Amino acid sequence: xxxxxxxxxxxxxxxxxxxxxxxxxxxxxxxxxxxxxxxxxxxxxxxxxxxxxxxxxxxxxxxxxxxxxxxxxxxxxxxxxxxxxxxxxxxxxxxxxxxxxxxxxxxxxxxxxxxxxxxxxxxxxxx
Numbered sequence: 001x002x003x004x005x006x007x008x009x010x011x012x013x014x015x016x017x018x019x020x021x022x023x024x025x026x027x028x029x030x031x032x033x034x035x036x037x038x039x040x041x042x043x044x045x046x047x048x049x050x051x052x053x054x055x056x057x058x059x060x061x062x063x064x065x066x067x068x069x070x071x072x073x074x075x076x077x078x079x080x081x082x083x084x085x086x087x088x089x090x091x092x093x094x095x096x097x098x099x100x101x102x103x104x105x106x107x108x109x110x111x112x113x114x115x116x117x118x119x120x121x122x123x124x125x126x127x
Contacts, residue, residue: 042085047071050102050110054124062113062124064100073100 047066054062060076064083071091074080083091089102098117102110115122 039084040087042071042088046088050113052110053127054113055127056115056122056124060124061127062100062115064113 044066050071051065052063054064056062062076063074065072071083071085072080073083073093082094083100084094085091086099089104090099091101092099098115101114101116103112103114103123105111110126112123112125115124
């Protein structure tokens with residue numbers, strides 16, 4: 001099983017999506033900045049199991065996929081962004097403090113992702 005180190009950096013555009021900005025979210029616990037967190041290795045099989053489309057309550061789609069050594073997210077109408085692994089299920093958007101945390105059903109399949117940006121929290125369900 002090949003391990004992939006996800007430590008690429010790009011600027012963040014994910015929260016510039018008007019669809020995501022319109023979300024009302026609950027406060028979240030402040031987290032360390034992305035610069036303070038070291039990237040961890042996550043297997044390509046694990047990353048591939050997270051790949052798919054996740055829909056927010058407003059209807060925006062977050063597409064998640066692996067392309068070579070890069071794990072990516074793209075919000076509706078936005079440029080793709082690289083995700084950096086903090087753990088097997090938690091990632092931050094490269095160059096930002098925004099986080100995606102994958103959630104699982106009883107069988108262990110990823111069924112949703114939680115997007116955290118400051119005090120904003122949005123849950124997107126897998127389609």
